[in-house]
Amino acid sequence: MAITVLIPTPLRNLTGENDTVDGSGATIAELFANLEQAHPGIGERLCDEAGEIRRFVNVYLNQEDIRFIDGKDTAVNDGDEVSIVPAIAGG
Amino acid sequence: MGGSTKFFTALRGRESGREYPINEVRYVCEFDFGPLEVKYDYDAIKAALSREVIQSRAPNMWRYKELLPIEGPVTVGKDVGFTPLIKAKRLAERLGVTGELWIKNDTVNYPTLSFKDRVVSVALSRSIELGYKTVACASTGNLANSVAANAAAAGLECYVFIPHDLEPGKVLGSQVFGAHVVPIDGPYDKVNRLSSEIADKYKWAFANVNLRPYYSEGSKTMGFEIAEQLGWKLPDNVVVPMASGSLLGKVEKAFKELKLLGLVDDHHTKTYGAQAEGCGPIVEAVKKGTDLIRPVETPNTIVKSLAIGNPADGFYASRGIQDSGGFAENPTDPETVEGIQMLAECEGVFAETAGGVTVAAAKRMFESGKLDRSECTVLCITGNGLKTKECLEGQYTSHTAIQPNLKAFDVLYDEVLGTSKGNVGEPALT
Numbered sequence: 001m002a003i004t005v006l007i008p009t010p011l012r013n014l015t016g017e018n019d020t021v022d023g024s025g026a027t028i029a030e031l032f033a034n035l036e037q038a039h040p041g042i043g044e045r046l047c048d049e050a051g052e053i054r055r056f057v058n059v060y061l062n063q064e065d066i067r068f069i070d071g072k073d074t075a076v077n078d079g080d081e082v083s084i085v086p087a088i089a090g091g
Numbered sequence: 092m093g094g095s096t097k098f099f100t101a102l103r104g105r106e107s108g109r110e111y112p113i114n115e116v117r118y119v120c121e122f123d124f125g126p127l128e129v130k131y132d133y134d135a136i137k138a139a140l141s142r143e144v145i146q147s148r149a150p151n152m153w154r155y156k157e158l159l160p161i162e163g164p165v166t167v168g169k170d171v172g173f174t175p176l177i178k179a180k181r182l183a184e185r186l187g188v189t190g191e192l193w194i195k196n197d198t199v200n201y202p203t204l205s206f207k208d209r210v211v212s213v214a215l216s217r218s219i220e221l222g223y224k225t226v227a228c229a230s231t232g233n234l235a236n237s238v239a240a241n242a243a244a245a246g247l248e249c250y251v252f253i254p255h256d257l258e259p260g261k262v263l264g265s266q267v268f269g270a271h272v273v274p275i276d277g278p279y280d281k282v283n284r285l286s287s288e289i290a291d292k293y294k295w296a297f298a299n300v301n302l303r304p305y306y307s308e309g310s311k312t313m314g315f316e317i318a319e320q321l322g323w324k325l326p327d328n329v330v331v332p333m334a335s336g337s338l339l340g341k342v343e344k345a346f347k348e349l350k351l352l353g354l355v356d357d358h359h360t361k362t363y364g365a366q367a368e369g370c371g372p373i374v375e376a377v378k379k380g381t382d383l384i385r386p387v388e389t390p391n392t393i394v395k396s397l398a399i400g401n402p403a404d405g406f407y408a409s410r411g412i413q414d415s416g417g418f419a420e421n422p423t424d425p426e427t428v429e430g431i432q433m434l435a436e437c438e439g440v441f442a443e444t445a446g447g448v449t450v451a452a453a454k455r456m457f458e459s460g461k462l463d464r465s466e467c468t469v470l471c472i473t474g475n476g477l478k479t480k481e482c483l484e485g486q487y488t489s490h491t492a493i494q495p496n497l498k499a500f501d502v503l504y505d506e507v508l509g510t511s512k513g514n515v516g517e518p519a520l521t
Contacts, residue, residue: 010121045122055106055406056124067383086124087403 168212314345
């Protein structure tokens with residue numbers, strides 16, 4: 001059982017229009033690196049040159065914002081659901 | 092005033108620097124989802140603008156037109172802005188300020204008595220340029236009032252989306268203009284999210300969503316006016332209430348642009364933010380000295396106008412405050428009410444809860460020394476008190492009616508009024 005990754009609309013052109021893909025990795029950082037292998041181009045949309053997750057990309061591990069867990073070093077396990085959600089501007 | 096496109100040239104990703112054409116409706120960078128900001132040609136603006144040119148224009152926000160992102164003449168909100176800047180001598184005394192204290196009084200902004208008319212004037216004028224016939228917004232109250240009023244005057248169809256528990260005055264203040272008012276069973280952040288989805292699907296011009304890059308620029312005019320009204324000078328400190336954090340950032344940007352254009356002398360202004368204790372995510376970050384904004388899931392405060400748990404410009408506001416050497420405070424609701432009363436009793440200005448929280452935050456910071464009492468400080472008071480009357484419930488009791496004769500008044504005066512014994516109608520503070 002892999003890690004389920006939910007892909008937002010603006011990034012689906014990089015995942016063959018799939019809204020969900022399977023991923024693997026021990027941490028979010030590893031998961032994203034593996035996603036880049038499988039879907040070239042997605043890596044730079046999620047992380048900047050320094051490897052930090054972009055400010056306006058929200059990542060949720062089982063509904064929890066990873067910023068309040070361990071950021072990109074947050075541990076992930078098989079069966080987890082990771083959701084990538086662009087930040088909403090407004091207000 | 093006619094105009095051309097030569098003063099603003101692109102929409103630029105704030106994080107990525109990527110540029111997009113101004114004739115396409117876009118508010119988020121496609122690459123990294125960061126917000127877009129209007130890019131100006133400051134050389135062209137510098138050639139066109141001088142203090143004399145600005146001073147020769149009518150007393151409204153569009154005297155700074157070259158620094159605002161519309162291409163042609165103003166179509167919505169010609170008379171907005173240029174509200175009074177009041178020297179607050181009595182409030183200064185009350186707060187122990189020995190320098191200068193000024194109130195930028197947007198409680199009387201035209202037409203809907205809040206600073207929102209500034210941003211809406213830009214957003215709706217630009218919406219018309221982009222061909223929209225229906226405008227909308229997600230709002231904690233003042234924005235809805237402004238969009239509804241300005242849309243009515245411009246003959247645009249209008250939908251406003253609000254949390255269901257807003258103050259009745261604010262709800263009526265949108266309904267009266269004939270707008271469709273849609274209450275949402277949820278806090279503002281859910282209203283905002285839904286608005287993005289509606290904007291996407293229905294192709295309406297949401298002032299603070301898909302028109303946001305243009306909309307937000309209108310806030311700069313509060314800063315321009317402050318500087319002009321101080322005699323083309325920048326204050327030492329400015330205190331700004333924060334909902335999304337956009338206003339604070341744009342006041343900073345206004346001061347920066349004036350310096351860049353040589354319209355004011357170089358002077359450093361420290362920015363200070365104000366939020367409510369019951370919803371102060373940006374203040375919390377400033378107090379911790381971090382950039383990480385922890386969203387407030389369930390805002391709980393009478394300051395409903397600032398009750399945004401996940402502020403879109405929170406990071407930028409927090410950074411701006413900290414980089415400037417300023418600070419931020421999040422007073423309690425009782426302190427906020429006291430702030431409203433102090434401002435009203437000392438300066439005759441009746442502000443809404445966001446104004447009260449700004450005064451209360453300033454009071455805390457003067458007391459803690461974070462704000463220097465000997466310096467020149469401006470408080471941005473952003474909305475009128477009649478819109479949030481509920482917060483003053485129970486604060487005052489009226490005298491029983493007296494008989495319409497002189498003797499009856501003599502008695503009342505001798506026993507109650509003249510002696511200042513009764514607290515009926517008396518100031519709540521000593």
